[in-house]
Amino acid sequence: xTDTTVEVPTAPPEDDASxxxxxxxxxxxxxxxxxxxxGLPIVAALLVGLVVAIASNNLWALTFFHVGGGGLWTSIDxxxxxxxxxxxxxLSIPARIEFTxxxxxxxxxxxxxxxxMTLGAGFQLAxxxxxxxxxxxxxxxxxxxxxxVGVMAVIALGLLEPANLAVLFELKKPRPNGERIGxxxxxxxxxxxxxxxxxxxxxVIMTFLASR
Amino acid sequence: xxxxxxxxxxxxxxxDDVDRxxxxxxxxxxxxxxxxxxxxxxGVYLAATVNRSASLTPALVLAVAAALVLVxxxxxxxxxxxxxxxxxxxxxxxxxxxxLVIAGILEFVFVYDHTPGHELALFTAMLVLFAVDVPLLLxxxxxxxxxxxxxxxxxxxxxxx
Numbered sequence: 427x428t429d430t431t432v433e434v435p436t437a438p439p440e441d442d443a444s445x446x447x448x449x450x451x452x453x454x455x456x457x458x459x460x461x462x463x464x465g466l467p468i469v470a471a472l473l474v475g476l477v478v479a480i481a482s483n484n485l486w487a488l489t490f491f492h493v494g495g496g497g498l499w500t501s502i503d504x505x506x507x508x509x510x511x512x513x514x515x516x517l518s519i520p521a522r523i524e525f526t527x528x529x530x531x532x533x534x535x536x537x538x539x540x541x542x543m544t545l546g547a548g549f550q551l552a553x554x555x556x557x558x559x560x561x562x563x564x565x566x567x568x569x570x571x572x573x574x575v576g577v578m579a580v581i582a583l584g585l586l587e588p589a590n591l592a593v594l595f596e597l598k599k600p601r602p603n604g605e606r607i608g609x610x611x612x613x614x615x616x617x618x619x620x621x622x623x624x625x626x627x628x629x630v631i632m633t634f635l636a637s638r
Numbered sequence: 639x640x641x642x643x644x645x646x647x648x649x650x651x652x653x654d655d656v657d658r659x660x661x662x663x664x665x666x667x668x669x670x671x672x673x674x675x676x677x678x679x680x681g682v683y684l685a686a687t688v689n690r691s692a693s694l695t696p697a698l699v700l701a702v703a704a705a706l707v708l709v710x711x712x713x714x715x716x717x718x719x720x721x722x723x724x725x726x727x728x729x730x731x732x733x734x735x736x737x738l739v740i741a742g743i744l745e746f747v748f749v750y751d752h753t754p755g756h757e758l759a760l761f762t763a764m765l766v767l768f769a770v771d772v773p774l775l776l777x778x779x780x781x782x783x784x785x786x787x788x789x790x791x792x793x794x795x796x797x798x799x
Contacts, residue, residue: 603783
């Protein structure tokens, strides 16, 4: 993560293989939609499924939404922060812009959906299997997981999501400010990596609780 | 207005009007994050004490503090003269819709589980604060970097989802 440099369009890196844009102006930004409308039905279907799982108290469905959502949330955060981030920093400037315009809108839909799935199903699952009962012997571990999720929520909602949206709106401008995009993308990539690392702590706690 | 963002290729970035305006903006993002932290801490406390005979006073204090910070934040935000209000409203509206859905699902869990009245009231208050604060933070974070037109708005024409 230390080499995650994403100064997007101000100046091409020395090893940039792609030619600079004609006329020395900013690289072209492909047309894109900030919220990918085609993904909304999938989000709606997942959220309806989540509500049905909670209302039916079905153990498999609750486990599916909690473990599936949490696993994807963790994987995406780690993959983004530790794999995609450093790669993005080495791409040519037009490639970075093209990647960003295709990737970031999807994150606008994916991450809040995964968070809602994981937390909503997780709380209900904990109640269903008795982890919230006063007599539960590993309550301290559960509270530790709440604290970690709380820290992740503050980082994700206070830094990551604002940076994500700000980048997309900046790219919608006729002449995007490359320095600003680079700064915001750094925030996005670093915070994704930090939440990914915190997720590992959650996995340690959750697998410990599941094995008791 | 936004055309001065790029220095010569290979040269240092040149701050534009939007960058120069940042110092004049109130600390809306920081206060929104404070509200978020208070709500999250209160939520963690409530979740940790579910089914236990613990005092609700800490959660109540946190909820009241979060509400006060949010109100101050809204007042500070409303006093900004030059701001991309169109963009702010656009982002805030969509984000409010999204976070009301998320908060609604969590509220459904608490109601469905017959959470006791006082705890439910506090959970609900926390969720309302959460559902208002996050869209405010997101909308401000976007609108602060948008240029302000003479009409007082700067929403990009193609920015709608």
